[in-house]
Amino acid sequence: MRILLVEDDRGLGSAVRDQIAAEGHTPDWVETLADATACTQTISYDLILLDLMLPDGRGLDFLRGLRKRGAATPVIILTARDRITDRIDGLNAGADDYLVKPFDLAELSARIGAVARRYSGNPNPQVHLADLTIDLAARSITSPEGPIDLSQREWIIFEVLLQRPGTIVPKGQIEERLYSFDAEVESNTIEVYVSRLRKKLGRDVIETVRGMGYRLGRA
Amino acid sequence: MRILLVEDDRGLGSAVRDQIAAEGHTPDWVETLADATACTQTISYDLILLDLMLPDGRGLDFLRGLRKRGAATPVIILTARDRITDRIDGLNAGADDYLVKPFDLAELSARIGAVARRYSGNPNPQVHLADLTIDLAARSITSPEGPIDLSQREWIIFEVLLQRPGTIVPKGQIEERLYSFDAEVESNTIEVYVSRLRKKLGRDVIETVRGMGYRLGRA
DNA sequence: GCCGTTCGTTCAGCACAGTGTCAGGAAGCG
DNA sequence: CGCTTCCTGACACTGTGCTGAACGAACGGC
Incomplete structure (x- = not known):
């Protein structure tokens, strides 16, 4: 699966990227919404991992824009424990799931696996x-x-x-x-x-x- | 999932038990290590929540005994904030995770969910x-x-x-x-x-x- | 900006499955 | 045969779940 990771924390980002790769998927890691937008316009992803706190804007707006353009790509939100409203807003904006930071890498794998299973194989299951x-x-x-x-x-x-x-x-x-x-x-x-x-x-x-x-x- | 809860605090115990039940799992709640031992000998659990401070002995010994008998059941330790060494010893003794009291029930759900997901791959027995x-x-x-x-x-x-x-x-x-x-x-x-x-x-x-x-x- | 629409949520009244009690009868045991 | 234990149909009560209505918030069109 081709996975877009949007995360500005270098440590977490690289850890997640490595984990994704270890699972046999193909990660693209960007640190800004601008880059993320660019990526989604050229490449079709199977999954997007989206941090909501980013240097150049609110992740939620990115998500809304994505959905408005009709993209159905599954999105998992990465959020801090204390930003509860973000999580709810995220679901409203069209996220599929969320992970609370700090999260277990095993947990991440499980969620990715769930998505993979849900959309496994054929483009239009x-x-x-x-x-x-x-x-x-x-x-x-x-x-x-x-x-x-x-x-x-x-x-x-x-x-x-x-x-x-x-x-x-x-x-x-x-x-x-x-x-x-x-x-x-x-x-x-x-x-x-x-x-x-x-x-x-x-x-x-x-x-x-x-x-x-x-x-x-x-x- | 069948979950054994070992906790001698009545208030906390019943709260946790209800939470487990609400998640659709099956809790067995005991208050002593003696009962816990009896339970684990007759029933096979998918998860054990273990308080370390119990009236009739140290929870750690129970855990060690469990592991010595070859049980691979995931164990999450419930421990007070100030007993850091307990936590470390617990992990050494074969615990999988720990929760610091007082913990959020939401937090508990998350951990249980993680365990559940690990098991959910295989078709239902x-x-x-x-x-x-x-x-x-x-x-x-x-x-x-x-x-x-x-x-x-x-x-x-x-x-x-x-x-x-x-x-x-x-x-x-x-x-x-x-x-x-x-x-x-x-x-x-x-x-x-x-x-x-x-x-x-x-x-x-x-x-x-x-x-x-x-x-x-x-x- | 203003208005209509859609969506999420709360509330209140209703319906009914699930629960527990009881009583009369059946079945086991000495 | 008498006593205990258990079975089971009937019934009343209760809590859970259903649903129509209403309201505020967010959104989109004009």
């Missing part, structure tokens, strides 16, 4: 579920009645479930993905989203397992 | 029992007639029995697991659940051993 056709990379879903649009959060939830179809996914794990690890107040946000997802995707695509979580189309 | 196929991770049971759904409590009881198939499990142990210690109301709840389980799983999957407890399908 398609998944079929019930009567839906899902294109992970393009984030598009097609039903017999036509295409279905999901909002940012809706997609995240759907994707979490999609990673382990047939398995019960506890609410806690979904929250974790939506809001990072920080303690959450009692809220039924997830239920609301599931409700909306069901309305869009079909009543029986997502199954409730009372007291445990949700499950996607039983294998 | 499946257990066969009579004509049932059980997927622990997915919490799903399949019979020749189709999938079987269990409620929260039903699953807990089934899981307890499943830990030691062929062995007699006393009612007390099941109660303990259902109601975390504070149990002991004269009630036939467990009998009711066993009855329900039998109705769902098949009449002769769970065997009654009069006066002692229950036993799962003798092999």
Whole structure:
């Protein structure tokens, strides 16, 4: 996989780059948003690792620009522990995942592996579920009645479930993905989203397992 | 994942246990090294969270014993901020990681998630029992007639029995697991659940051993 | 700038599966 | 046969989850 690493800390940058290379992927390491923009305009990446604190601008703007131009490249955000709002904003801006600095290199490998698995091989991996056709990379879903649009959060939830179809996914794990690890107040946000997802995707695509979580189309 | 929590502080213990459960894992919480030893001898855990200051001995000795017996179970040490040497000794004794008390539950989730991800590559282990196929991770049971759904409590009881198939499990142990210690109301709840389980799983999957407890399908 | 739209979130009321209790009956054991 | 232990159907209660509505914030078009 071709991976773009945007990170201005020399020590961390080189460590991550080496790790990526050791995993058999191809890293491009840049230290500024300007360089990152240049790279993304000429090369198509399979994954972008994006630090949010950079010398020449806010990483979030870069991410938004990327998404606005229609790029579906998976983006993993690298962020400091105390910048919680950044993380949430990141997810809103279209990030796929995040890593809290300082992170374990093993952790990084795991996330990269997850992305690799998700988009493995073919350029347009398609998944079929019930009567839906899902294109992970393009984030598009097609039903017999036509295409279905999901909002940012809706997609995240759907994707979490999609990673382990047939398995019960506890609410806690979904929250974790939506809001990072920080303690959450009692809220039924997830239920609301599931409700909306069901309305869009079909009543029986997502199954409730009372007291445990949700499950996607039983294998 | 099955996780053993060794912690004698009631407040912290219950908080951690609840957090683990919310993540969809299965916690066993004990307060002494004696209990911990007993647990590890009968059950195979995916992760152990170990407090080092315990009433009946040093946690480090427990850890060393574990490693000496060849157990490769990942161990995360819980330690107070000022006991730095403990941490170092812990890592030397074979711990995989440590958490400094007081720690954030979010932090804990992250570490557990890291371990979980390490295990998640391989397909879910499946257990066969009579004509049932059980997927622990997915919490799903399949019979020749189709999938079987269990409620929260039903699953807990089934899981307890499943830990030691062929062995007699006393009612007390099941109660303990259902109601975390504070149990002991004269009630036939467990009998009711066993009855329900039998109705769902098949009449002769769970065997009654009069006066002692229950036993799962003798092999 | 202003307005319409979309999205995320909270709230409140409703529905119902899950839980526990009980009582009458069955089954094991001396 | 009598006593204990266990089974199981019925029932009431409760908490969990569902969903329509409403509101603020962010965004985009004009």
